[in-house]
Amino acid sequence: MRHRLSFTCEGVVLAATHDDAPGTAGLLIVSGGNEIRSGAHRGMAMLAQRVAAAGHPVFRFDRRGIGDSEGANGGYTASGPDIAAAIAAFRQAAPQVTRIVAFGNCDAASALLLHQPLALDALILANPWTYEDSEEEADEPALPPASAIRARYLSRLKDPKSLLRLLKGEIDVRKLFRGLSALKQAPQAPVPDGLADRLDSTLAELLCPVTILLATGDRTAQAFMESCGPSLAYIDKNPGTVRVERLASASHSFAGNDGEWLAVRILAALAA
Structure with a gap:
C-alpha cells in the first residue's frame, strides 16, 4: 500500500511517499536534478x-x-541533511527495516x-554526474568526452539508415556540427580536487557494497567512464x-x- 507522509529537515517540512511491504531490506530512492519524487514520466513511482x-x-x-x-x-551539493532526514523518516515509517539500500541516478548518485x-x-x-558546471542550467546539454563522440559517429557512419536520414534532412545539422567540433578540442585536464576526484576518493574509502550502473550510450555515463576510467578498470579486474x-x-x-534491467539489479542488491 502507498502512503503519503511528511518529515522535517532543518526546520522545514518535506513531502515523502512510502510504499509499504513486509521485508526487512528497504529501498531509499533519491531523486536527481530537480525532479520530484515520482520521477520522469512517473518512472520512480513505477x-x-x-x-x-x-x-x-x-x-x-x-x-x-x-x-x-x-x-x-x-541543489544536490546541499542535499546531505535532506538525505539523512529521509533515512530517519524511513526507519520510523518502516520499523521492521534493518537494512537500507539507497538508489540515485545522475547527480543523486x-x-x-x-x-x-x-x-x-x-x-x-x-550514471553518476561528474560535470563541474552541474549547478548551472545550460541552453545546450553538456557534450560527452571526445572519445565517446568519436565512437558514436563511427558507429553511425557504418549504419546505412543514419546516412539515409542525413540525406533526407531528418538529422539536426547544427547538433551534428557541434558534436563534430568537439573532436578537435583538446581533452580538458582534470580539475584538482574536482567533483570526479572527490567521487573517486569516496568510492575508494567506502566500506558498504556499491553497485554502479552505466547506460553506455548516455552522455553523463560516458563522462563518468572517462573521468573515472582508471578506477573502473581496477574495479572490473x-x-x-x-x-x-x-x-x-x-x-x-x-x-x-x-526499466526492467534496472529493476532486476535493484532487487538483486536488496536481496544480497
Whole structure:
C-alpha cells in the first residue's frame, strides 16, 4: 500500500511517499536534478511499485525546495541533511527495516557519495554526474568526452539508415556540427580536487557494497567512464565492495524496456 507522509529537515517540512511491504531490506530512492519524487514520466513511482510488490518497502521524497517540500532548493551539493532526514523518516515509517539500500541516478548518485558517511547499508549509483558546471542550467546539454563522440559517429557512419536520414534532412545539422567540433578540442585536464576526484576518493574509502550502473550510450555515463576510467578498470579486474554493470543503451533514466534491467539489479542488491 502507498502512503503519503511528511518529515522535517532543518526546520522545514518535506513531502515523502512510502510504499509499504513486509521485508526487512528497504529501498531509499533519491531523486536527481530537480525532479520530484515520482520521477520522469512517473518512472520512480513505477519502480517503487515494482520493488514493493517484490516484498521490499520503498521510501521516496522531495528534497527542500522541490515538488511538495518547503524550503529553498540548494541543489544536490546541499542535499546531505535532506538525505539523512529521509533515512530517519524511513526507519520510523518502516520499523521492521534493518537494512537500507539507497538508489540515485545522475547527480543523486553523486550526492549519495559526496555526503558520506550516511546511515546506509548499500548504494546503487546510476550514471553518476561528474560535470563541474552541474549547478548551472545550460541552453545546450553538456557534450560527452571526445572519445565517446568519436565512437558514436563511427558507429553511425557504418549504419546505412543514419546516412539515409542525413540525406533526407531528418538529422539536426547544427547538433551534428557541434558534436563534430568537439573532436578537435583538446581533452580538458582534470580539475584538482574536482567533483570526479572527490567521487573517486569516496568510492575508494567506502566500506558498504556499491553497485554502479552505466547506460553506455548516455552522455553523463560516458563522462563518468572517462573521468573515472582508471578506477573502473581496477574495479572490473578486482571486484570487491564495488561492482560495475553496463547496459548498451542511451537512456539516461532507463526508460522503456531498460526499466526492467534496472529493476532486476535493484532487487538483486536488496536481496544480497
